[in-house]
Amino acid sequence: MATLKDGIAIAGLNFLSLILVTLLYVITIWIPYLNVGTTIAMASLPAELAKGNMINPLFIFEGKYRKNMGEFFILMALMSGAIGVGFMFMGIPGIVIAIAWNFAAVLFVDKDMPALDALRESNRITYGNKWRIFGAEFLIAFALCIAVAIIGALFSIGEISWLKAIGTIINVILIIFIVPAIYGVDASIYRQLTEAPKAEESKVEAPKAEEPKAEEPAAEEAPKAKAPRAKKAKEE
Numbered sequence: 001m002a003t004l005k006d007g008i009a010i011a012g013l014n015f016l017s018l019i020l021v022t023l024l025y026v027i028t029i030w031i032p033y034l035n036v037g038t039t040i041a042m043a044s045l046p047a048e049l050a051k052g053n054m055i056n057p058l059f060i061f062e063g064k065y066r067k068n069m070g071e072f073f074i075l076m077a078l079m080s081g082a083i084g085v086g087f088m089f090m091g092i093p094g095i096v097i098a099i100a101w102n103f104a105a106v107l108f109v110d111k112d113m114p115a116l117d118a119l120r121e122s123n124r125i126t127y128g129n130k131w132r133i134f135g136a137e138f139l140i141a142f143a144l145c146i147a148v149a150i151i152g153a154l155f156s157i158g159e160i161s162w163l164k165a166i167g168t169i170i171n172v173i174l175i176i177f178i179v180p181a182i183y184g185v186d187a188s189i190y191r192q193l194t195e196a197p198k199a200e201e202s203k204v205e206a207p208k209a210e211e212p213k214a215e216e217p218a219a220e221e222a223p224k225a226k227a228p229r230a231k232k233a234k235e236e
Helices: 002-013 015-028 034-043 045-050 057-061 069-088 092-100 104-110 115-126 130-154 161-235
Strands: none
Touching: 002 015, 002 045, 002 130, 002 161, 015 034, 015 057, 015 161, 034 045, 034 057, 034 069, 034 104, 045 104, 045 161, 069 092, 069 104, 069 115, 092 115, 092 130, 104 115, 115 161, 130 161
């Protein structure tokens, strides 16, 4: 629930921008070559939101996102192939692999990682966090499905065609408006997973500053060594 609240807060800061960038992506998805760059740019959204950056909807058209399209295709082929095979084994392995590699595309763009490195890193940071990721994203999807089902049922009463059309339009608008929440939750999870190792490293390195204290006993031993010499001097 904390992740959901954080994700919705992140989405709220860029709500209008996320709506516009989603519409631009849907409108231009049919344009060859351009759609590759926009798809890669959309994959970088969780990372940009996690950093607190304000989103410019036109950023998806920047040419830099088409620079590594070949490597991106390799990444997508590896992911879809492995997940597809996983679903052949009663589905559950496919879901686990999909969650484990959920941030591979984000890391590919954000950290400029090769395809295999992005898959390995995504698997590493999601290890031990798969239930949290699944739970947060499942709740959003479940809420959307319930809302769509209710609207569909209400506007299909009487089998009136124009009423059904209105219900369909409302559902499309609802899906578009839920997109910012999905990206916001992904951004929240990505920020938590990528910042956690940094916090652990700082905790491990902190005790090193106390190491000089080990030299203090040497200063206390020096006066004790000189005490016997003073007694000999008095006897003489």
